[in-house]
Amino acid sequence: xxxxxTSFKEILKEKGYKLTSQRQAVLDVIxxxxxxxxxxxxxxxxxxxxxxxxxxxxxxxxxxLFDRMDLVYKMDLDDGCxxxxxxxxxxDHRHHHLICTNCGSIQEVQEDLLDSxxxxxxxxxxxxxxxxxxxxxxYCGACAEKIEN
Amino acid sequence: xxxxxTSFKEILKEKGYKLTSQRQAVLDVIxxxxxxxxxxxxxxxxxxxxxxxxxxxxxxxxxxLFDRMDLVYKMDLDDGCxxxxxxxxxxDHRHHHLICTNCGSIQEVQEDLLDSxxxxxxxxxxxxxxxxxxxxxxYCGACAEKIEN
DNA sequence: ATTCATGCAAATCGTTTGCAACCCA
DNA sequence: TGGGTTGCAAACGATTTGCATGAAT
Numbered sequence: 001x002x003x004x005x006t007s008f009k010e011i012l013k014e015k016g017y018k019l020t021s022q023r024q025a026v027l028d029v030i031x032x033x034x035x036x037x038x039x040x041x042x043x044x045x046x047x048x049x050x051x052x053x054x055x056x057x058x059x060x061x062x063x064x065l066f067d068r069m070d071l072v073y074k075m076d077l078d079d080g081c082x083x084x085x086x087x088x089x090x091x092d093h094r095h096h097h098l099i100c101t102n103c104g105s106i107q108e109v110q111e112d113l114l115d116s117x118x119x120x121x122x123x124x125x126x127x128x129x130x131x132x133x134x135x136x137x138x139y140c141g142a143c144a145e146k147i148e149n
Numbered sequence: 150x151x152x153x154x155t156s157f158k159e160i161l162k163e164k165g166y167k168l169t170s171q172r173q174a175v176l177d178v179i180x181x182x183x184x185x186x187x188x189x190x191x192x193x194x195x196x197x198x199x200x201x202x203x204x205x206x207x208x209x210x211x212x213x214l215f216d217r218m219d220l221v222y223k224m225d226l227d228d229g230c231x232x233x234x235x236x237x238x239x240x241d242h243r244h245h246h247l248i249c250t251n252c253g254s255i256q257e258v259q260e261d262l263l264d265s266x267x268x269x270x271x272x273x274x275x276x277x278x279x280x281x282x283x284x285x286x287x288y289c290g291a292c293a294e295k296i297e298n
Numbered sequence: 299a300t301t302c303a304t305g306c307a308a309a310t311c312g313t314t315t316g317c318a319a320c321c322c323a
Numbered sequence: 324t325g326g327g328t329t330g331c332a333a334a335c336g337a338t339t340t341g342c343a344t345g346a347a348t
Contacts, residue, residue: 018302018347040337055305060338076225080313081337098276109274113266118285121258126290127247133284136267141275167322167327189312204330209313229338230312 011069025051026062030072030086037075037083037106075133077106096134102143109136160218174200175211179221179235186224186232186255224282226255245283251292258285 008027009019029046030038038046044059063084066072072084077099093112100106118129139147157176158168178195179187187195193208212233215221221233226248242261249255267278288296 013348016302020303020347022304053305057306057339058304061303064339096270098270098274098278100276101279107274107276109270111266111269111273113269117260117262120260120262121245121247121285124260125247125256125258126293127249127256127285128288128293129247129285130250130287132286133282135282136270136276136278137281138279139277144275144277162323165327169322169328171329202330206314206331207329210328213314 011071015069017065022047022051022054022058023062023065025054026059027066027071030066030084034086034088035108037077037085039081039083041081043084094132096136098136098138098140100140100143101137102139102147105140107140160220164218166214171196171200171203171207172211172214174203175208176215176220179215179233183235183237184257186226186234188230188232190230192233243281245285247285247287247289249289249292250286251288251296254289256289 008024012019012023025047026043029043033046040060040063041056043063044054044056047054047059063072063074063082067074067084070087073087073094075083075085075097077083077097091110093110093114095112096109098107098109114132114134118132121127122129157173161168161172174196175192178192182195189209189212190205192212193203193205196203196208212221212223212231216223216233219236222236222243224232224234224246226232226246240259242259242263245258245261247256247258263281263283267281270276271278
């Protein structure tokens with residue numbers, strides 16, 4: 001924990017930013033909720049539990065900063081707001097999301113397999129691929145059953 | 150053109166909707182700008198050229214309808230608004246977009262190649278894939294050159 | 299001490315909605 | 324005729340911004 005805070009501070013200092021208790025609190029909440037896809041408002045509510053005086057604008061500014069710093073992954077789940085998850089650099093590939101269009105559930109997929117596709121795109125389109133965002137839409141197991149019956 | 154209007158009318162009637170001059174005007178604009186990725190506001194401005202009295206809300210409602218009817222493909226290009234392109238059912242695969250994070254240009258890629266990935270996801274995650282949205286981020290040819298120099 | 303960050307409130311932006319008038323089927 | 328559709332304006336929700344205060348280096 002100490003080492004994590006230290007490296008966080010380092011990362012911030014590198015870019016000329018300061019380590020504030022608000023930024024630490026936001027990072028803590030996101031870390032404690034790994035695997036979830038929290039909206040800014042949800043993060044704000046969670047931070048307020050331990051830090052009641054934080055302002056919503058600060059959370060917005062912090063998440064903007066974290067996104068630019070690649071600390072979080074910003075995603076669009078088609079519900080009209082930005083959602084965030086911890087950018088886990090331990091993964092060698094970005095994971096994808098399976099969105100059930102019936103019940104709205106979100107599953108994560110670890111397979112990537114887009115490497116060969118990226119290579120082909122790079123070659124055929126004279127484009128250097130740095131990142132990608134992939135969403136699959138369909139029916140989760142539970143909904144597929146319901147619909148078939 | 151006559152046949153296109155007729156089939157459009159059929160598609161609307163099927164769902165109990167009416168063919169209005171406003172809906173025709175919006176469809177015309179989208180058809181005339183195939184290959185572009187127009188925002189609602191941009192479509193509104195283009196429709197107004199020949200149809201000055203149309204309201205912005207009508208364009209919003211029309212595009213919502215067209216999206217539900219699968220006449221258009223709604224996309225999110227990370228600029229804070231919805232963008233639309235004609236859903237060309239002639240393609241057997243959905244195409245992807247290459248977004249240059251330096252200049253903001255958008256290229257389209259016809260390759261899909263996600264079929265095998267979809268199969269694998271279906272098998273390993275008990276999920277029925279119906280559709281997907283894929284965006285690649287990186288540098289277009291022109292920007293890649295500039296950045297290297 | 300300097301610079302950056304915060305909280306608050308107001309402003310902004312894209313989009314949606316209520317409603318009376320309107321028009322296609 | 325009658326129900327879907329329109330235009331307008333107001334409402335809305337997410338996000339951003341201006342500014343004076345406050346905190347970190």
